[in-house]
Amino acid sequence: MANPNASAPEFLPETGPDEQVPVLAASIEQRRHQIFPVLTEREVARLLRFGTVRTYGNGVRILEAGYTRFGMVLVLKGRMAAYRYDGLGNSAFVIEHGPGEFTAEVSQLAGRPSLVNVTAVGSVEALVIPADQLRALVIAEAELGERIVRALILRRVNLLELGSGGPVLVAPPGQPALFHMQSFLTANGHPHTVLDPRNDETAQALCEHYQPTADDWPLVVCPDGSVLKNPSNVEMGRCLGMSRELPAEKVWDVIVVGAGPAGLATAVYAGSEGLSVLALEARAFGGQAAASARIENYLGFPTGISGRALAGRAHVQAMKFGVELAIPLAATHLACHAVPLALDLVDGQRVRGRSVVLSCGARYRRPSLANIKQFEGRGIYYWASRIEANLCVDATVILVGGGNSAGQAAVFLSTHARKVHMLVRGDGLKSTMSAYLIERIRATANIELHTHTEIVALEGDDEGLKGVRWRNNNSLSEKDVNVSRVFLFIGADPNTDWLDGCGVEVDKQGFIRTGDAVQAAPCRLDATGAPVRSSLETSVPGVFAIGDVRAGSTKRVAAGVGEGAQVVSQIHAYLASLPVAG
Numbered sequence: 001m002a003n004p005n006a007s008a009p010e011f012l013p014e015t016g017p018d019e020q021v022p023v024l025a026a027s028i029e030q031r032r033h034q035i036f037p038v039l040t041e042r043e044v045a046r047l048l049r050f051g052t053v054r055t056y057g058n059g060v061r062i063l064e065a066g067y068t069r070f071g072m073v074l075v076l077k078g079r080m081a082a083y084r085y086d087g088l089g090n091s092a093f094v095i096e097h098g099p100g101e102f103t104a105e106v107s108q109l110a111g112r113p114s115l116v117n118v119t120a121v122g123s124v125e126a127l128v129i130p131a132d133q134l135r136a137l138v139i140a141e142a143e144l145g146e147r148i149v150r151a152l153i154l155r156r157v158n159l160l161e162l163g164s165g166g167p168v169l170v171a172p173p174g175q176p177a178l179f180h181m182q183s184f185l186t187a188n189g190h191p192h193t194v195l196d197p198r199n200d201e202t203a204q205a206l207c208e209h210y211q212p213t214a215d216d217w218p219l220v221v222c223p224d225g226s227v228l229k230n231p232s233n234v235e236m237g238r239c240l241g242m243s244r245e246l247p248a249e250k251v252w253d254v255i256v257v258g259a260g261p262a263g264l265a266t267a268v269y270a271g272s273e274g275l276s277v278l279a280l281e282a283r284a285f286g287g288q289a290a291a292s293a294r295i296e297n298y299l300g301f302p303t304g305i306s307g308r309a310l311a312g313r314a315h316v317q318a319m320k321f322g323v324e325l326a327i328p329l330a331a332t333h334l335a336c337h338a339v340p341l342a343l344d345l346v347d348g349q350r351v352r353g354r355s356v357v358l359s360c361g362a363r364y365r366r367p368s369l370a371n372i373k374q375f376e377g378r379g380i381y382y383w384a385s386r387i388e389a390n391l392c393v394d395a396t397v398i399l400v401g402g403g404n405s406a407g408q409a410a411v412f413l414s415t416h417a418r419k420v421h422m423l424v425r426g427d428g429l430k431s432t433m434s435a436y437l438i439e440r441i442r443a444t445a446n447i448e449l450h451t452h453t454e455i456v457a458l459e460g461d462d463e464g465l466k467g468v469r470w471r472n473n474n475s476l477s478e479k480d481v482n483v484s485r486v487f488l489f490i491g492a493d494p495n496t497d498w499l500d501g502c503g504v505e506v507d508k509q510g511f512i513r514t515g516d517a518v519q520a521a522p523c524r525l526d527a528t529g530a531p532v533r534s535s536l537e538t539s540v541p542g543v544f545a546i547g548d549v550r551a552g553s554t555k556r557v558a559a560g561v562g563e564g565a566q567v568v569s570q571i572h573a574y575l576a577s578l579p580v581a582g
Contacts, residue, residue: 035154037147039074039100044127046144047074050137051129056080056120063103063118065165066223069111069241071134072104072148078124083117084159086168086193087221088202096121102148105155109135109319113223113241115165115191135322153316159191166191167239170203171218174463176377177230178218179387183377184233186387187284188327189312190240233283233328234347243326246351251340252278252324254571255353257331258495260287261557262547263359264314265564271321273568278351279323280343282330286311287361288492288548289557291383292405293412296436298558308385310557331360336502336540354578355571358504358512358538358545359564362492367400369458379465380458381487384409392417392485398468400455401489402429407437409487414444421481423453423470455486494549505539511551514538524577534570536563542574 039047053076056062062073065085073080075097082094082103094116097103103118111131129137138145159165166185169192171178178194185192195203206227212219216229222239237243254270256263259281267279284290292307318325329349335342340352364382366372372380381388384399389412397417399410402424414420422441428451429438441447450470456478457469464484471478494510505513505521513519514536521539523531536544546563548555553563 031154034147035151035158036095036097036101037151038098039102039144041100043144044074044076044100046141047127047129047137050133051127054126054128056124056126058120058122060120060124061117062120062124062126063114063116065115065117066113066225066241068114069108069131070104070114070128071108071111071131072102072129073118074102074127074129075099076125076127078126079121080124080126081119081121083119084115084162084165085117085223086165087223087225088168088206089225090202091117104134104148104152105159106149106152106316106319107156107241108152109138109149109316110325115159115223132322135320138320149316149320156189156191160189163191163193166193166223167236168192168221169194169218170197170206170221172196172198174378175217179377181218181220181231181236183383183385183387184236184284184328186385187286187290187308187383188242189308189315190242237326237328243329243347246278246324246326246349248350250276250352252276252351252353253575254278254355254357255341255343255351256280256357256359257343258282258287258358258360258547258549259285259315259325259327260359260361260547260560261289261311261314262361262560262564263287263357264311264318265561266357266359266546266567267318267323267325267564268314268321269565269568270571271318271323273572275568275571277318277321277323278353279318279325280329280331280345281325281327282346282360283328285315285325285327288364288405289560291385291409292557293384293408295408295557297434307557330498332498334499334502334504334543336504336543341542354575355542355544357567357571358499358543358549359547359560360495360549362494362548364488365491365493367455367488367490369455371458371460375458375460375465375486378463379460379484379486381485382489384413384487388485388487389413389416394418395485396421396481396483397485397487398423398455398470398481398483399487399489400424401487401491402426402432403489403491404434404437406489407433407441409489410447411437411440411444413487414447417485418446420444420447421483422447422449423455424449424451425454425473427451458486460484492548496549503540504543504545507551509551511553512538512545512549513551514545517551534573536567536570537574544570 079098081096084092197203197207220228253275254277256266256279259279270277289307290311294304296304330346331343333344342352396419398421400423452474456471460466467482469480496510518539523533524541544567547560
């Protein structure tokens with residue numbers, strides 16, 4: 001069953017110069033030569049040094065969904081067949097590969113488990129390339145590597161559009177936890193299928209066996225066949241191989257906390273320069289920028305790019321350069337005085353690094369409304385992706401906020417909703433939003449701007465939000481509006497609570513001070529005994545802060561990416577100052 005909420009159009013990177021995915025279903029066949037390229041004998045010969053030649057008898061399972069972590073399997077002789085598998089025992093033929101063809105998709109760059117079963121058809125001789133060697137291949141063989149990476153990306157797009165591969169979510173429509181799980185998977189560009197137990201026999205049988213209570217939805221069938229009840233994001237990440245047990249003995253050159261644009265830039269630049277990099281992200285790569293429906297002032301994209309597509313490209317680059325991306329895995333404590341530095345993680349692991357980059361960003365604020373948590377995911381949203389937009393078709397919605405993200409979301413939602421009421425406390429948008437977005441909002445007939453206005457009450461029941469009351473703070477008049485979808489983009493607080501007691505200095509708002517702004521802590525000393533602190537270094541030597549979480553930073557995607565690149569040179573200088581390990 002295809003997933004109607006799949007959002008490949010917002011997620012994945014470009015597939016060639018000036019050419020962007022999404023690839024719509026109708027065009028998949030037209031691009032078959034890119035999705036399933038056939039390598040020549042000479043090209044195959046160039047790849048032999050990256051893998052091991054193995055033979056398989058007829059019917060032997062070469063790849064097993066949810067388990068096998070090969071980077072790529074290239075057919076030398078014979079044929080092998082790929083099948084989609086959903087963990088429930090259902091299998092569907094995808095394609096048969098012959099000599100010069102290979103099986104893999106983009107997550108194999110990171111050594112994640114296969115999403116398909118692959119079986120030998122007759123006797124097969126194949127080149128098995130592990131994930132680390134696949135990354136080495138795409139770097140060393142630039143032209144050939146580009147074709148291979150394009151194929152890997154397009155295969156993931158195909159899976160997303162078909163809604164096949166990955167986990168199966170089982171729950172009746174409208175369950176808040178189901179919405180949150182779909183949102184999590186979509187934000188991470190992971191294919192999945194949703195089954196309604198009211199009309200699907202397989203889902204009904206699963207429910208009869210597990211007898212889920214109201215708190216157990218959704219049931220999640222992992223690719224390996226295991227079944228979870230309403231799993232946390234961390235449990236889901238383990239189910240899919242997105243995060244795994246990290247080597248406790250390893251000391252990373254750089255640990256990046258937060259994989260928004262700034263953190264991803266650090267990961268890409270540091271990884272490309274040969275540093276060992278671990279990137280931790282609590283929810284999904286891209287951070288708040290991924291919620292931007294279209295960024296039109298980012299250099300090099302004159303027609304604009306969605307935040308999710310930009311983040312998707314950076315994510316693939318990071319995997320290409322060998323960055324270990326652990327998603328979703330939040331840091332809960334930074335041991336600033338440990339040597340080397342140490343981070344405790346939400347799942348109980350501890351990781352160590354010679355340097356740490358804090359790019360943990362900021363989170364949207366909740367208004368002071370008593371019952372707001374009751375409706376989160378059931379009418380209250382802090383994100384405007386395709387999943388949320390699909391809930392708003394021909395409906396009236398409210399969007400609160402006056403920044404660029406709010407403007408982009410309003411324009412995006414206006415293409416789905418019948419009416420978008422945009423509420424701001426100030427007297428307009430000029431001081432908080434880019435001029436091009438203001439003009440677009442003015443030109444959009446179904447967006448109505450309400451100035452000096454805020455929501456003062458929410459109404460609803462167990463099924464979700466039913467209405468709101470807003471107030472004009474000039475006239476003090478109030479109005480009740482029947483609406484079931486409200487989007488909040490009302491400023492952000494820094495994600496720094498977890499640093500309490502560590503020694504990283506923050507300002508009164510909780511943003512991290514760096515460089516000359518640091519007040520209390522002494523600088524480290526250079527080789528001559530002179531005090532030194534890099535411009536992005538915090539009060540703790542070897543701990544750097546970039547992007548939205550840094551005090552005084554420019555809250556723009558381009559600025560975050562720039563700091564992410566800049567900090568790598570400062571990390572090199574810091575690492576060079578450390579004593580040589582004996």
